[in-house]
Amino acid sequence: MNDAPVKYSSIYLHFPFCESKCHYCDFYSLGREKTGTGDPDLFEKALLQEIGIRGERGEFADKIETIFLGGGTPSMTPPESMERIFNTLFRKTSLDPGYEWTMEANPSSITRDRFKAYRNLGINRVSMGVQSLRSDHLLKLGRVHDENEALRALESVFESGFTNVSTDLLCGVPGQTLADLESHIQGLTAFPLTHLSIYLLTLTPGHPMYRDLPEENEQLDHLAFIHEKMTALGFEHYEISNFAKPGHRARHNLVYWSGGSYLGLGPSAHSFSKSARIRFRNPNSLHRWATPLLESSGRLPVEEREELTPEQLDLEKWMLAIRLEEGFPREWLDSESRRKKVEILVREGLLEPHPRLGDRLRATPRGFALSDALVRELS
Ligand code: SF4
Structure with a gap:
């Protein structure tokens, strides 16, 4: 099956590095302890190759409507490296005037100057992984930030000029109460957020915290409480885990949720072509993904390709x-x-x-x- 004629106007880029690996995370990411000293350079070089090959194949639409930088922690990537990556992309395409370009960020990697530089590149939306405003829960989850750092980071994001800002929260954290959720929502919405994602913590049965997860009824009560609070604050509950101020639904994610086409670049990134009904995926390994790209053979590192049945x-x-x-x-x-x-x-x-x-x-x-x-x- 040949997917070359597909032109993608929604692009996902996966940045695989994190400060450290959170205890519940099943995204492909490498904490500092697993990151080799040359890995960020290798990642950038391979990504430039992947963008170049996809560009040569004519796979970028003339106008890109949405870009999502996910991971991992893309905000650990120096702005100069980001600039090289996007200069390469924009040799073959350009941004639609109404584009949405989101970067995921974690509180520990946020400084005002760095975020100003990202904004100058054209990034116009930030999605920050706060997860909780209780420092003991954050510690239990293996997050490297605490409550104060999360709030300071949010302040810096707004001070650097971003106005379209989302945060992620986790519910269903062992020991979390309705009062916790209420104070998290209050604390976050004291900022002019446009969007909030609230995900239920899911763990595999072998996980040490699995036994402490709340029962289903408690989870349902918490989700109902979140719905009430958020809608009362003027957010639309437009997707299971997502709330937006009117006009601020996450456009890139809506492409996924409405069955649209998107191209994923970077290790573990998934892609979907609606017209060809094909899903394909890059390897969940920095080195398995990078090796064919750095051989400069023009070969793409796609590991799985599946044509969807009716x-x-x-x-x-x-x-x-x-x-x-x-x-x-x-x-x-x-x-x-x-x-x-x-x-x-x-x-x-x-x-x-x-x-x-x-x-x-x-x-x-x-x-x-x-x-x-x-x-x-x-x-
Ligand atoms: S910061 Fe996000 S991507 Fe990185 S390890 Fe934690 S949950 Fe996973």
Whole structure:
């Protein structure tokens, strides 16, 4: 299958380095203890090659609409290195006038001057991994910042001129109470945030903290509480884990959630071509990803490539629709059994007719929290 004709206008770049590895993290990232001294240079060189090859293949759309720098901790990358990376990209493409360019950042790597330099490059949105404003919980999670550092970092981001700023919080942390969540939300929304992502902490059964995770009912209460608080503060609960001020939904992530095409660059990055119905992925290893690129053979380091079957596409369609506030159109209820299931789910308070979009149904806040069960029922 040849994906060369696909032109991507949404680009993800994975920066694999972190200060240290958090205890719950399953993203591909290397803490300082695992990072070799030459690795950041090797990463930059290989990334420049990957961008160059993708550019030669004509895979960048004329206008890029969204860029997302994820990781890892992209904000550990010096602005000069970022500049070299994006100079290479913009040799082959340019930014759409209404672009969104997000950088993930962690509090410990934020300084005002560094963020000014990122802004001068064109980055116009920051997503900061705060996770908690309780220093003991942060320590337990293996984060390297504490509450004060998180608040100081947020201040620096705003002082450096960013106005479109999101933060991440974790809920379901062992020992976390509703009062904690309330004070975290208060503490963060004292800043003019445009967006907040709140993820449920998930751990594998073998993890030392797994036994301490809250029971499902407590999790549901916490998620309901978060929904109430955030919507009362004027945020739209537009996706299971995401809240935005009107006009500030995360556009890059909406590409993922609406089944759009995106190109991932860097180790472990995933890509999806909607027209070719192909998903592909780079290796989860800095060296396995970089080696073919540095051989200058023109070979791309794609490790897995999967053409989606009609059944997978149908499952994805339901998974994505259940995640989003817009829900799904009634015309998807194409069998008597699906219509019956939906009636039951509405009675159980997990689905509801969309209040503004008459021909659609959507998950309720409780349905968001139980979305896996909803998808199992409907797909
Ligand atoms: S900072 Fe983020 S990417 Fe890095 S180890 Fe922690 S959770 Fe993972």
